[in-house]
Amino acid sequence: MKKNRLEIWTFVTIGLLFLFFIFLIYPMFGILKQSVISEAGKFTLNEFAKFFSSSYYTGTIINSFKVTVAVTVVTLILGIPLAYFYSFYHLKGAKFLFVTSVLCGMSAPFIGAYSWIMLLGRSGVITKALAAVGIKIGSIYGFGGILFVQAFKLFPLVFIYMVGAFKNIDNSLLEAAESMGCRGIQRFFKIVISLTMPTVLAAGLLVFMRAFADFGTPLLIGEGYRTFPVEIYVQYLGENGTNHSFAAAISVIAILVTAVVFFAQKKATDRYKFSLNALHPVEKKQAKGLKGALMYLYSYGLVLLAYAPNVYIIYLSFRNCDKSVFKPGFSLGNYRAAMNKLLVRSTQNTLFLGVFTLAVIILISVLIAYLVVRRNNFANNLIDTLSMLPYIMPGSVIGIAMVIAFSKKPLVLIGTIWIMIISLVIRRMPYTIRSATATLMQIQPSIEEAALSLGSSKIKTFFKITVPMMTNGIVSGAILSWVAIVTELSSAIILYNNKTITLTMSAYVAISRGNYGIAAAFSAVLTVLTMCSLLIYLRISKSEDIKI
Amino acid sequence: MSVGITIKNALKKFNENVIIPNLSLKVRDGEFFTLLGPSGCGKTTLLRMIAGFNSIEGGDFYFNDKRVNDLEPAKRNIGMVFQNYAIFPHYTVRKNVEFGLRNRNINSQEIKDKTDRFLKLMKIDQLADRKPDRMSGGQQQRVALARALVIEPDVLLMDEPLSNLDAKLRVEMRSTIRSIQKQVGITTVYVTHDQEEAMAISDRIGVMKEGVLQQISDPKSIYQRPINQFVATFIGRSNILEGEVQVESGQAYLVVGNKGRIPINTIEQKNMENQKVIVSARPEEILLCKDDTGILQGIVKECIFLGLNTHYVVELETGDLVEMTQESTIEDILSNGTKVSVTFNAEKINLFGKKDGINIMQGVCNDICIS
Missing domain, CATH: 3.40.50.300 (P-loop containing nucleotide triphosphate hydrolases)
Structure with a gap:
């Protein structure tokens, strides 16, 4: 073989670089440019100066950072014990626990906040009931509320990650520790947690990124506690006059913050470089006695509490409702009203957006994984690095970047569904690329070589051998991408319009206009949709393996 | 095809x-x-x-x-x-x-x-x-x-x-x-x-x-x-010793150690000259003599009975440790520390010229094509 033979993969590399340049580099450059170029077209750092000179603005980043760190810590504390009980003990209804907690993690970003407000808010059902017997509960608005809602929504991520990691612990390691007198709590921290530290850190990072960028929760329940995604939104589309340059500057600062966290996590993970491979997976023990009862109480208590908002929303959707006041009695009135508010169009858009985006993501991820693993060179490593950039970009930042880049000629995409697809592809791609790359790394190249030696062409080998072998790894990652796409809010809120509205956006619009009954109907449809997708997935894949 | x-x-x-x-x-x-x-x-x-x-x-x-x-x-x-x-x-x-x-x-x-x-x-x-x-x-x-x-x-x-x-x-x-x-x-x-x-x-x-x-x-x-x-030691086991070939009136002898020498009749004609050599002897090509009639004296260091064969490690007077395999006999196995002497199966052992390391014996076959 000649060394520099042009093969099809070279063109794939060029094509991907081209796409990344247009849809990722160019918009990011646009946001950077907008943040430092004044309206007169001159270079200026005024917007940054404005941001840092006022504690009102710096406070938003500090607030975001504080609440996000708290959320990360709490989710780890909630999620790790649940994963430990699930992996090391026979719990009755384990599958139910797993599916339900996955569903919690999949619910739309603001449904939790909205539902908890209906329950525990100023005029919440529980608040009123307790007040009637003289018990006052504190406010769930502000820092505490954000923490409460986000922790319950995000702990499933930790749970899923940790269950995967615990599976790789070899039982003999635990037995070895025990034979040397290391047991119980000590063994849990010294062996179990130390062995899975890379996963703990990875889960922590993921939770951090999600919580930091979350827009819906602080908007609804934050009230006076101002976080930066809300501030960007206000500056960009707010009702009290907008300042695009200032929004761009906040975006740049937000990216810098997440980048620092990202690299700090990388650095921390480097200290724990080892691979686990369980020849003898851990044998589950029976959960017995008081210890067992407490485990059941904790596991079911946590999962059911976390899922309660979703159930309550479905219940509310059938209640009679006049604007923002729920009345006694049940009917389909909310759904009828929702039909008038684009329920059909929203559902169609949601499904189309989800299917199309997912297809594009899978295609690109498979190609990139192949290039990085099998054709490792400078250009392909560059693609790999670029594809990870969106990981540190909050959704609202991507939304703004899209508007800046594609609202003027030569490429006007704003207002079309395509811009929403592009932003979602960019946003969700890094996760699928990682899982595709990891899967491909475990496939021996000799299997592809065997196909080539049997006269199969490169393209045919890729589609008939490589892709089918990667399928399992990709599908398990894709289900979470799918749900994240369907429930997307933070970038969609900047990019949607009446034609491209989705279920999530419809629900949000209804809440913001005070149409609580209609909002409940939209949210219920969305909840059922995500529930069905997960059940269909579990049905097809016949496994309860879900990777992120 | x-x-x-x-x-x-x-x-x-x-x-x-x-x-x-x-x-x-x-x-x-x-x-x-x-x-x-x-x-x-x-x-x-x-x-x-x-x-x-x-x-x-x-x-x-x-x-x-x-x-x-x-x-x-x-x-x-x-x-x-x-x-x-x-x-x-x-x-x-x-x-x-x-x-x-x-x-x-x-x-x-x-x-x-x-x-x-x-x-x-x-x-x-x-x-x-x-x-x-x-x-x-x-x-x-x-x-x-x-x-x-x-x-x-x-x-x-x-x-x-x-x-x-x-x-x-x-x-x-x-x-x-x-x-x-x-x-x-x-x-x-x-x-x-x-x-x-x-x-x-x-x-x-x-x-x-x-x-x-x-x-x-x-x-x-x-x-x-x-x-x-390299080939001798990679394929099967071989004991490696230093030695010398002496040619006297058309007859070649192998000298190892101070005393003994044995006639060697399988050296390739063109290599018949006095020279230093490396002796490569497989365990079965070293023969054990219970008296001192061999060409090298030694002491048994280890013996392992393996059924068909008995395996000995012997320290020679030259200081080299050699492995040897003998067909098991009905008599008692030699115990560690026994004084023995050894000789070589002259037809089977191989000698490599010290200069180029190439086998000097007859019958070496190599199909490498040098182009």
């Missing part, structure tokens, strides 16, 4: 690292040729160059008269068997075996007939509809072999196909491979680091070290007349 393989001046580099500097080789039509060497010697690299999976930095590769350097692996008509079997996990056994045939324009009846024939030949016809994930290593390797052979390739290339199997299965599979190869009559290049396996299976063996072929010959002459010390 089977072909001969000719390799001329092959050069392989990974970046600036030269793996194979300049290698030439002829594999005959229909023969079972084994590349043998320690790990990292470049044998797998060479095999993958023949297959087309590794780039070729220099030299020419021919299948018969056709230069294949620039041919894709898919177009070389090779059958390849891998160390890790490389069975397609998402296909059944039958679909795995059919895979190569489906890449050619063959009608489905013919595909079925051929597949059935090779499934039977490899004795895996009962497994035809199973997926490979629950199959043993031996079964998987049978599938891999059937899959490689069913396309009737010009060349069969095997990369350490038995090294992942357990010892018993390895012996069983190697005779299967050998007999199938003879039945089909296909030119085969086989890579292994296991010298016993190489001896058992090959028509000829090429011993490699650091990217250079040391000797190419049939198993018997490789074992009995190794070209140099």
Whole structure:
């Protein structure tokens, strides 16, 4: 073989670089440019100066950072014990626990906040009931509320990650520790947690990124506690006059913050470089006695509490409702009203957006994984690095970047569904690329070589051998991408319009206009949709393996 | 149709690292040729160059008269068997075996007939509809072999196909491979680091070290007349001693130690001269004398009764420790510390010239083509 033979993969590399340049580099450059170029077209750092000179603005980043760190810590504390009980003990209804907690993690970003407000808010059902017997509960608005809602929504991520990691612990390691007198709590921290530290850190990072960028929760329940995604939104589309340059500057600062966290996590993970491979997976023990009862109480208590908002929303959707006041009695009135508010169009858009985006993501991820693993060179490593950039970009930042880049000629995409697809592809791609790359790394190249030696062409080998072998790894990652796409809010809120509205956006619009009954109907449809997708997935894949 | 393989001046580099500097080789039509060497010697690299999976930095590769350097692996008509079997996990056994045939324009009846024939030949016809994930290593390797052979390739290339199997299965599979190869009559290049396996299976063996072929010959002459010390110690076990050849009126003698010498009658005529040599004697080529009639005195350091043979380690007067194997006798085993003397089986031992390290005995056979 000649060394520099042009093969099809070279063109794939060029094509991907081209796409990344247009849809990722160019918009990011646009946001950077907008943040430092004044309206007169001159270079200026005024917007940054404005941001840092006022504690009102710096406070938003500090607030975001504080609440996000708290959320990360709490989710780890909630999620790790649940994963430990699930992996090391026979719990009755384990599958139910797993599916339900996955569903919690999949619910739309603001449904939790909205539902908890209906329950525990100023005029919440529980608040009123307790007040009637003289018990006052504190406010769930502000820092505490954000923490409460986000922790319950995000702990499933930790749970899923940790269950995967615990599976790789070899039982003999635990037995070895025990034979040397290391047991119980000590063994849990010294062996179990130390062995899975890379996963703990990875889960922590993921939770951090999600919580930091979350827009819906602080908007609804934050009230006076101002976080930066809300501030960007206000500056960009707010009702009290907008300042695009200032929004761009906040975006740049937000990216810098997440980048620092990202690299700090990388650095921390480097200290724990080892691979686990369980020849003898851990044998589950029976959960017995008081210890067992407490485990059941904790596991079911946590999962059911976390899922309660979703159930309550479905219940509310059938209640009679006049604007923002729920009345006694049940009917389909909310759904009828929702039909008038684009329920059909929203559902169609949601499904189309989800299917199309997912297809594009899978295609690109498979190609990139192949290039990085099998054709490792400078250009392909560059693609790999670029594809990870969106990981540190909050959704609202991507939304703004899209508007800046594609609202003027030569490429006007704003207002079309395509811009929403592009932003979602960019946003969700890094996760699928990682899982595709990891899967491909475990496939021996000799299997592809065997196909080539049997006269199969490169393209045919890729589609008939490589892709089918990667399928399992990709599908398990894709289900979470799918749900994240369907429930997307933070970038969609900047990019949607009446034609491209989705279920999530419809629900949000209804809440913001005070149409609580209609909002409940939209949210219920969305909840059922995500529930069905997960059940269909579990049905097809016949496994309860879900990777992120 | 089977072909001969000719390799001329092959050069392989990974970046600036030269793996194979300049290698030439002829594999005959229909023969079972084994590349043998320690790990990292470049044998797998060479095999993958023949297959087309590794780039070729220099030299020419021919299948018969056709230069294949620039041919894709898919177009070389090779059958390849891998160390890790490389069975397609998402296909059944039958679909795995059919895979190569489906890449050619063959009608489905013919595909079925051929597949059935090779499934039977490899004795895996009962497994035809199973997926490979629950199959043993031996079964998987049978599938891999059937899959490689069913396309009737010009060349069969095997990369350490038995090294992942357990010892018993390895012996069983190697005779299967050998007999199938003879039945089909296909030119085969086989890579292994296991010298016993190489001896058992090959028509000829090429011993490699650091990217250079040391000797190419049939198993018997490789074992009995190794070209140099590396081959002597890599194939089987050899004791290495310093010695001297003295020629007196046309008769050569080997002198080892201070006292004794024995006549040697098998030195190649052109090498008949006084010279320092390296003596290479296999454990069975050193003979134990219970009195002091041998040419070297020594003390028994260790003895192990192995049934058929008894294994001794003896410290010689020269300070060297030698291993020797004697047929077990009915008498008592010598105990540690017993004084003994040893001599050599003069016909069988090998002497390498100290200057160039090359065997000076008669009957050394080396098919390396120097071009």
